[in-house]
Amino acid sequence: MSLHDDAVSVVRSYAEGDGQQAELRLTYLDHLAVHPDGMWKACGAGHLTASALVIDPDRGRVLLTLHKKLRMWLQMGGHCEPQDATLADAALREATEESGITGLTLLPGGPVRLDRHPIPAPCHWHLDVQYAATASAGAVEQISDESLDLRWFPYDEVEKVADASVVRLLENTRARLDAGQYS
Template identity: 55%
Template sequence: MTLHADATAVLTGWDPPDAEQAELREHYLKHLAGYDDAMWRSCRPEHLTASALVVDPTTTSVLLTLHGLVNRWLQLGGHCEPGDSTLAGAALREATEESGLTGLQIDPLPLQLSRHEITAGGCKGAFHLDVQFRVTAGAGTQYVVSDESHDLAWFATNALPEGVDQTVADLVKRAPLPSSRQLHSSRLVTEENFRPDR
């Protein structure tokens, strides 16, 4: 299955939590149906991205990055790459690369969708169609700041940094429990058992 096909299947099968998210899902699916390159950063005016809200094992803290270009505290994530075959795999790869954490587990169903204008790199009028997942860290939560970040930090879910974007705050509110459908699935996806060809 291609990344494009996986994104279509994931969003088609996802149960949005509210009417606004349902409307966004339909927008994403229409975009996927209209563009063969919908997954790649070269697609304009919009393209899909994958991000991960990393939570600690107690689900009381989240790991945010002070983004190197946007200079705001955000969840981890970014553009899909040619080696990605699933949206969840892309989000897990981004979380691992940007945090240095090992043993991460990802709920393969989205938590939230977020359509936002690209504000960095002179891309005015272009938008990210971000698919946001919940990732749980293992017992070791010592991160490594990547070249893409000014900083990384754990924040209590009830004490997010000042000025955090509302979409990040909304994402954190949705994060305490894995999705109900995932609770009935066989397992979470980890970097150890994730394979692009599955």
């Protein structure tokens, strides 16, 4: 199965959230149907990306990166690469590279959210498939070349430092945790 085929399967089976999430799901599927290159940065009409919110549920905190280019506190994530067999692989690779933490584990249940956001030309859109991952006890983060800083934030501080998309990702992740979907 190609990465494109995996993305279609993952997005097709995504059934989370409100009407906006259902609309985004259709937008992603339409994009992939029209753009066979829709997984890659070279797709000028936009492309899928994969990200993961790194969480420490036992301590009630999340690890965010101060993105070097955007200068915003965000979850770890980025572009798919040819070696990524699946979107989940891409999200886990990006989270590991950007956090410096080995042994991250994606939470089961597939993506937590979808988020579409504009980016500067030559591309126009990132269609982000957002996962959540846990760090093992005692994990030590290390700043990557893509970050200005990495910092653990208590859940209740995230809305003070991050934009609404990160806050919604955390809310959805916490709802799944509270519902026991990841235990």
